[in-house]
Amino acid sequence: MRLPRKEGLNIVPFIDIMLVLLAIVLSAATFISQGQIKINIPQSSSASKVENNKKLSIILDKENKFYIDDKETSIDEVKNKIMNLDKEILVELASDSDAKFQSFIEILDILKEKGHENFTIQAKIKK
Structure with missing residues (x-):
């Protein structure tokens, strides 16, 4: 069966549906990314990445x-x-660069009191 020359496939509804789906995906991605605690980690030239499955993450905002x-x-x-x-x-200790240093020291005091020496301090690598 041939379509008459003046009639064609109307793709406008398809484009409308794709734009709605794109808006839904972008909205969901925004909500997911805001679920994390936002902190501005200080930078260090000697920072390195530590991989460990058994860890406790302590964050100070x-x-x-x-x-x-x-x-x-x-x-x-x-x-x-x-x-x-x-x-x-x-x-794993992470502190915002604008947080009070005293609060960070309180955590270190607790670790020292316990005698727990297996800890790391998060920092961004300087570029």
Whole structure:
């Protein structure tokens, strides 16, 4: 069956559907990326990447809020978590460059009190 010359395949509805799907995907990607805690990590020329499956992530944001594995906690909960931690587990510390240094020192004091020496401090590599 042949189509008459003046009639063609109308692709405008297809384009409309694709644009709607694109908008949905971009909206979902924005919500997913905002789920992480935003911190501005300081830079270091000697920074290196550490790979370890067993780790505890402690984050300090610019408002001096503590997070353990992306869940907001108090300093007392951080202390309890570290005190009950196995010495084999790596503690990964990340602090916003605008956070108070005193809050970061509090975490280091807890680690020293426990005698936990298996920790790393996150930093961006200077370019």
